[in-house]
Amino acid sequence: MVFKFIDPSNTQKHSQIILKRISTGNTIPYSNLNHGDTQMNRLGERIKDLMTEKGWSEGELARRAGLKQPTVHRIIAGTSKDPRQANVERIASALGVLPEVLRKGGGAAKIDAMPTGPSTSDSLTSAPRLDGYVPVISWVQAGAFTCMDGIDFTADEIVPRPPGSSFSTFALRVRGQSMLPKYEPGLIIYVDPEVAPYDGDDVVALLTDHNEATFKQLVEEPGGGRMLKARNPAWPDPWIHINGNCQIIGVVVGSLWLRQPR
Template identity: 45%
Template sequence: MSETVGQRIKKARLLRGVTQPELARMCGWESQGRISNYERGLREAKRTDLEKIARALDLNVAWVWTGQGQMGTGHAPHALASYGEELQPGPAMVTQIPEISWVQAGGFTEVCFVDLDPESTNWYPRPPNCGPHTFALKVVGESMLDKYPPGRIIFIDPEVVPESGDDVIAVMTETGEATFKQYLEEPGVGCMLKARNPAWKDPYISINGNCRVTGVVMAQMELRQR
């Protein structure tokens, strides 16, 4: 069964990390009701509305309307101009990324973005050195002290190839659990993971088929605690 206009709007909104109230504001609407009604299939599609939504989310209007062609444009004003409309540029959007759980990180794929609840998920601005599929995790445990204390937010880009010395998220293939360690390549030894905490017992994990690196830590953020 093909997707509806509302389903495409919801998919694009979640992939961009935007909530319904945020999207409504970006379109110049006072409440999220119009967005909600579109996504639930309770409102008949209007071209002017879809153009505003497409501009806000940087989408191809034709994709929103019919599901045909490329989803994103990277230059929404040009896509809208193709319909012969004289439209003013919409407000700038800062792409946001989700904080996922360590359980989700263990089975992470791009698809999980679509399944996230935008209202219960914590969203953060995407760091400028991170790609569009970046996700965030909250550090737990003390294996990466002192550089990453518990509670620190880290940003992981799954499209970056790890180099020796990088801090990475890896998944243990036997258990499906995600772990946070430093990635090392040693001549004659091979690849391994290492806990940064010098007091950590058994700090090394050999990468011999029992784990796979799923992303490189590209940034971190410390939230002020009161």
């Protein structure tokens, strides 16, 4: 005969389950009782511990992970019995740990502390850390841009945040050919509204006359003021003069090319 001690706080619940099994002639292993709930509670506790270390709220974690706050709350509270692996991976990335750390515990496998293997050169350093995700928004959303409150951080498409960019960064897909050959149509560009624009920067600007966003290079000529320029040398009318009719939304700080599935 094997005895198993049961948490007194759960005695009534376990007794009801056991009595039901006895009355129907079925048995259930003790080890399976409440096992899933325990796993989910531990997952939530590990997430909360890491949030406490960083001083984050559930809302802040949701923003950095590119998830809705109710989703994060359900995972932490354990009410989501089988959270999607993709959501756990987003949370883990935002917290700077591997998903296995959240699932199984252990604090050694942090992303910024992962071994990089033997180095063949003293000049080699570990790769910069990716911290969370950013939304890929539409050009219509970019054209309606007024402040960061207008950006949907729960967009259907998200991409990893580039190192060194602010948490206000968002992404767009290049359309048209005005910025060839550097930027091809379909390429994802990262736009950071908190970076100050300088001469030669590629920027996304809002043309208030037409209430539409455009992607161009910022050019500042001495005595000539500021202008926007299409990089494509064959583009007709490549210059747009800025005379108070333009608001620079943000500076392009990076790009991402993804192979299209076939």
